[in-house]
Amino acid sequence: GAVVSQHPSRVICKSGTSVKIECRSLDFQATTMFWYRQFPKQSLMLMATSNEGSKATYEQGVEKDKFLINHASLTLSTLTVTSAHPEDSSFYICSVSGLQETQYFGPGTRLLVL
Amino acid sequence: GQNIDQPTEMTATEGAIVQINCTYQTSGFNGLFWYQQHAGEAPTFLSYNVLDGLEEKGRFSSFLSRSKGYSYLLLKELQMKDSASYLCAVRDDYKLSFGAGTTVTVRA
Numbered sequence: 001g002a003v004v005s006q007h008p009s010r011v012i013c014k015s016g017t018s019v020k021i022e023c024r025s026l027d028f029q030a031t032t033m034f035w036y037r038q039f040p041k042q043s044l045m046l047m048a049t050s051n052e053g054s055k056a057t058y059e060q061g062v063e064k065d066k067f068l069i070n071h072a073s074l075t076l077s078t079l080t081v082t083s084a085h086p087e088d089s090s091f092y093i094c095s096v097s098g099l100q101e102t103q104y105f106g107p108g109t110r111l112l113v114l
Numbered sequence: 115g116q117n118i119d120q121p122t123e124m125t126a127t128e129g130a131i132v133q134i135n136c137t138y139q140t141s142g143f144n145g146l147f148w149y150q151q152h153a154g155e156a157p158t159f160l161s162y163n164v165l166d167g168l169e170e171k172g173r174f175s176s177f178l179s180r181s182k183g184y185s186y187l188l189l190k191e192l193q194m195k196d197s198a199s200y201l202c203a204v205r206d207d208y209k210l211s212f213g214a215g216t217t218v219t220v221r222a
């Protein structure tokens with residue numbers, strides 16, 4: 001399967017600041033990457049589909065101006081949480097599609113907004 | 115819309131077998147996936163079914179019946195390290211929708 005990395009693995013920030021999370025596909029050129037969010041004891045919820053060279057597709061209820069996605073190359077997608085607030089504290093996970101459309105996940109980024 | 119149901123929790127003894135059921139009602143179907151997720155970690159891929167029948171992979175097997183909207187994941191010879199959450203996910207035209215996950219606890 002595809003190998004996916006994320007950075008940082010954990011971040012703590014003050015309310016009102018912006019946080020950038022990087023997702024890298026290390027061994028696979030990914031034209032599409034996916035961003036998920038997972039709150040404690042809940043399942044993964046798709047936030048947006050990141051498309052290389054074009055605008056991301058956001059799921060209903062996800063604010064595109066708050067969660068900025070940039071997919072500038074076939075191996076890197078970034079998610080920026082702008083003006084983060086405590087309710088944005090969550091586990092953010094990216095994935096890439098591999099063989100048979102199987103999605104392979106990065107290790108996740110745990111965000112805590114104080 | 116998507117509706118994916120699986121039990122919340124299951125407990126089993128080391129060495130035993132556990133079957134996790136998943137039922138789904140989705141607007142489209144292009145495959146069903148099972149993932150394992152340990153606490154605080156990202157999901158890891160276990161199995162993929164797109165045709166009816168059983169797929170076996172070592173101690174883990176997954177079954178699919180598309181006409182019934184039903185799948186199960188079978189874990190054999192349970193080990194302590196199998197304690198985790200197991201997520202059923204259905205792919206429609208372009209995205210994966212996940213069930214809430216089944217937390218399996220393996221006891222000695």
